[in-house]
Structure formats: C-alpha cells, structure tokens
Amino acid sequence: MVNIYITYILLGVLLPLIALLYDGIERKMTARIQGRVGPPITQSWLDFIKLLTKKVKLPEDTNMLMLFTGLVLMFAGAFIPLIMVFMRKGDLILLMYLMVGGTLGILLTGLAFRSPYSRVGVSREMQMAFAYEISFIFAIVITIMVTGCRTLESCNVSSIPLVKWPLLLIPFILFLFVAPAKVGVVPVDIGEAESEIAEGPFVEIGGRYLAIAKLSKSMKMLALMQLITLLYLLPADVTGIWYWIYSFVIDGVLVFFTISVVRNAASRIKIDQAVKFYATVPLTIGIIGLVIVYLMRGWGM
Amino acid sequence: MKVGVILKHIWENLFTEPMTKKFPKEPVQLPEGFRGRVGYIPENCIMCNMCVLNCPANAIEIKPEEDGKRWTLHYDRCLNCMICVEVCPVEALYNDDKEPFRVVTDRINAIETGKVPMVSCPICGKKVPRPSNTMVKRMMKEVTPRNLLKAAVCPQCKKDHKPEEIDAIIDKILEEGSYPDMDKLLGKEGLE
C-alpha cells in the first residue's frame, strides 16, 4: 500500500518538472530549425521559478472567484489526465471530459477581466473549441469501438489482431490534426495570439497565477503526446519502467513532428479559416471512419 | 504549394551550424566609415567655436576657466552625425570608429573633455593661448620646440622686435632652458 502512495506523491512532483523539460526541448528544437542557438533546455524551469518571485499587480475590478475557479480547472484538466495516462489507470471517456474541462478553465480565466483583449481571446477560443472537440470525440469513439474496451490499461493497439491495425489509422490522423489546436501552437493558436491580441485570456495576470497557467499548458501538451503514444504507437504490451522509457523517447519524436515542424512551416491563420477547415476535413474523415467501423462490426469483424 | 521548399529548409537547418553571431565572445564587426565616438585632440584646437555653432543637438560647449578654455562634449546628447568633424578647420576632431555604443548608469558624467592652457610669451611674459600644432605645421612646415616657441610670441612683441632679434632671444632661451611653461607648450601636461 505504501508503495502506491509514495509512487503517486513522487509522480505529483516529478511530472510537472518533466512537462516543463519537454517545453524547453520544444523551444530548443524550434530554435535549431530556425537556424539559431536556442535557450538551454532547462529554460522553462527558470521561467517558472522567476514567475514565482514576482509580486502580483492585478487590476482592481478583477473577479477573483472566476479567476481562481478558472485556474483550478485549468490545472486539474491537465494534471489529472497526465497522471492517468502515465500510470495507465482510468477511463477514456473521463479523460476526454477532463481535457475539455481544461479548456473551460481558460475561458473562465479570460472572463474574469474587463479588458477587451481577453474578451476577444475568450470568444475565439470558444469558437476553436467547438471546431476541434468534435473531431477529438470522433477519434476516441472510433478507438473504443475498434478495440472494444474503455479503460487505459488494455485499450491500445497491441490488444487487437494485426488485421485490424489499419482501422486505427483513422483516429491517429484525427489526433494529429487536433493536437496542435489543443496544445495551442502556431497555425491555430488563435485564442492566445501573442502579437495580435496581446496573449488573449492571460493578458492581465502575472506572477504565480501566470506560472500555473504556463505549467498547465505544458502538462496538457505532454498528456496529449502520451495519450497518442499509448493508444496508437505501442506495438507490444510493455508495462512498468520499459513503457516509461519507450514513451518518453516517442514523445520527443512526436513533439518534434507535430509541434515544432508545423509551427515553423506555417503562420497563424484567421479564425474563420480555422473553423472552416476543422468543420470540413477532420469532421468528414471522422464520419467516414465511424461509418466504416460500424459496418465492419455489423459484418462480425 | 511550396511545402516542399519549407521542409527542405527545415531539414538543412537541422544539420548546419547556427548563423548567430557569438557576440560577447567575439568583438562587434563594424562596416567601413562607421560613425562612432567623436575624439578630440586639444593640441590642435584653436577655440574658434565652429563646432559649437554647428552642432545640431547643442552638445558641445566651450567655457573659460582660470587657466585657459575648456571644451566639453555631452555624449548623452550627441548623435554621432560628424558635422563637427567636417566643419573643424584645424582637424582637432576625428571619427574614432571603434565604439559603436556606450552603456552607462550615470549620464551626467558621460562627457568628453579637453583643455587648451595659457602659456607665457618668451619675451615679455604675457599670457597667450597655447599655439595649435596644426597651425604651426601649416606655417612653419614642422613641429619642433623652436617653432612652437616662435609661435608663442605675443603680437605686441612681434611688432616691437625684428625677426632676427626674436630668433636670437629664442636660441638663447633654448640653450639656457629658462622657459617656465615648456611642458605645457610641448603638450605634455595641462591638456586634460
């Protein structure tokens, strides 16, 4: 019994640090792609510590209840999924709800201030959420229908026969479309645009509140990458320490391809273009995939 | 769609050295004719006030002191436009293009300064400003202690004595070594 408690406490301390380390690795990769020397890998740790030493100066008419609720929701929506995926315990549908709760946290944080920048950021983030969450839901539903299970322990690609692996290609592609939007990376980080609306919902917070917000964003990225690795890139059923080592390496590669390369090859698109894209291409793929899987189940496969 | 071009660049950049300049470890590379700091040579200055009148930022001032006049450039107002360098008739200012910027915490003391002292006439002892090296070079072709002493003779004495008498007095002074302001005349002290 004690072992489990110690494991969870250790994870609670180490996982945020590992998430920030991945954020630093992503920054270094972006810098090398652009042809410059980047910051050291531990730069995100230093940012976090520095944010904790600054005194906070919020505007006077901030709604503190909304701010705190939003921050707690954001943190919970990123931290609990990370632990669930790491320890491979829990329900897939619960994971989906928690991650959507994280987005709700961002919206609440933005609505606590009266600044027009944060209001515009909140409205754009809501529109983006409507656009990509449907594809996310389709991906998870197709995975559950193909593998036939709902928990994270057994719900991965190694639990189904080799013949059915191409069927899981559809949710994998859907996840690759959704990942930049959920994490908030350049072609589609419209809710938190740095230069257009002065960082959107986070324009007026500073100090330790901003530290929690940035930490939640990094943990969300790591949780999403781990989820993709667990569900679609695990050819044999390994558990324990080998699984952790394997998943960290694959996470690095995935971060490179889905976040760094995409971020440097594209510029930010407008909100109507983004919604139009997400409401046509991934949605069509999702519907086609669902129909195919349903028909195959109907034929007894 | 030019996706292929972008991906090719990304792949190349990953395997070549970054193009960043290693600034604090390497010195700054300046192009030719860069306009840097303005340098002042008090040995050449004749205090004509051309630089004071032509500076667009009013950054130069010349003030009399108890032993001569002092030239000051307030570097926190200077724009490095080099108008004073072009306008100076005796080449007392030059473009010292080694310093492209300056970071200070105290802007009142960011000044360049120099002084032209008074020396005494070798014949009658009246105080005259120190003769400029440029003018001595132009008039007498060479800057030697003898020429400097000749240029330091005051106008009244030039009227009263003949040129051969002045030469004789100066030769005698150089032999005896009895001129009190020799250091200031040669530019070894009194010019900061």
Place this chain on the structure above:
Amino acid sequence: MSLWSLLFDPDNSIWVYRINAGSCNGCEIETTPLFTPRYDAERFGIKWVGTPRHADVVLVTGPVTAVAKESVMEVLSQVPDPHVVIAIGSCAVSGGVFRGSYALEGPLDNLYPVDLYVLGCPPKPEGILTALLEAKKILKAKRKGQHQEKPLVVDPAGMVMGR
C-alpha cells in the same frame, strides 16, 4: 554556465516589453533584430512578451512627447516589481536633437526613475544586448532589496540634468 545558473537562478530568464514614446522608429528597427537568428537573444533566456504585466525589463525609445506622456506613464505603472527600465537611444536619454522643444515633456528621467542608459543614435543591437545583460545584475540586487536609487540632479537654470 554552472549548475546553479542552469537550474535555479531566476535572473537567467528575462522578459522584455517595449514602449515607443514618440520615437522616429530608428531605435525600434534596431531592437527588433534582437530576436532574429543573427543576434539571437534567446540563448541568454531573454523573451519577448506582449503585455506589460508579464514584463521584467521595459525598453523605452523616443523622447516622451506631450501626446504620449499619459499613456506611457499608465503603462509603466502596470509593470510588476521587481523591474528595470532601460532608456534606448539619445532621444530617450536626454531628448537628443529635440531637447528644449515645446512638444516634449522632458526625457524619461524627469518622469520615471531609469536604471540604464544606452547612448547612440541609434545604438547597434549588440549595445542593447549588453544593456540587457547588465540589467541582470541590477535585477538581482533589486530582488534582494539592496538596490539604491540615485537622486535627481537639477542644474541652476531649473533644467533636469539626470541622476
């Protein structure tokens, strides 16, 4: 870089915000290349932010014109402690060519305590980088509470001379 400075030193992460108080944009053109591949400032941990509430270091360019004075003072009051203000270019330091004009509310010294001055018109990006690296030491002293502010010096004619 030692292990302390890589892992725990909060002065190795500096977030910069820029204010244009009526400048001719020459100094803006010299500040922008700091975050491009040629003069990479990110290798020292310096990052650009879009709002003053996240900033550690504020770069001010331009003499503070009468039209811009109110906005500049309001934005400067929103920067959280501890912070460092750097005046860039000879206009922000002393008014430059425009000193004494009717449209100026004085160089930044008259209105707000400035910690570092970068002289030049405009200074090269390496100069601004040097100032940002100097600002690390001032930030460290301010965090410990050991920084002393110098008093304003006014000359007999009533014109502010600096600190």
